[in-house]
Amino acid sequence: MAADRTNNRIAYYLLRAKESLLFLIENFTKVAHEEGKKVSVCSELASDEKYLSTFIRIGIDSFSHFLN
Structure with missing residues (x-):
């Protein structure tokens, strides 16, 4: 599922997807x-x-991300 987070008419799909x-x-x-x-x-x-906090609660072992 994909949604354009900059389009207010469909951005709510992104929240449901998350x-x-x-x-x-x-x-x-x-x-x-x-x-x-x-x-x-x-x-x-x-x-x-x-x-x-959700990731910690469910037991995710590690995190990584790139800074812009």
Whole structure:
């Protein structure tokens, strides 16, 4: 799913996509940890401070992002 975050008429899809993505990341992390694997989040989502506590809560092992 993709949405243009600069277009106010459809930007709300991006928020819903993030909620869905967080759900998938949480479930993926659970399964990965059950298999002894570590999970890392990178990109713009990893640098968004409002999601940091969620990532920590669900057990993300590491984060990386690029500064502009």
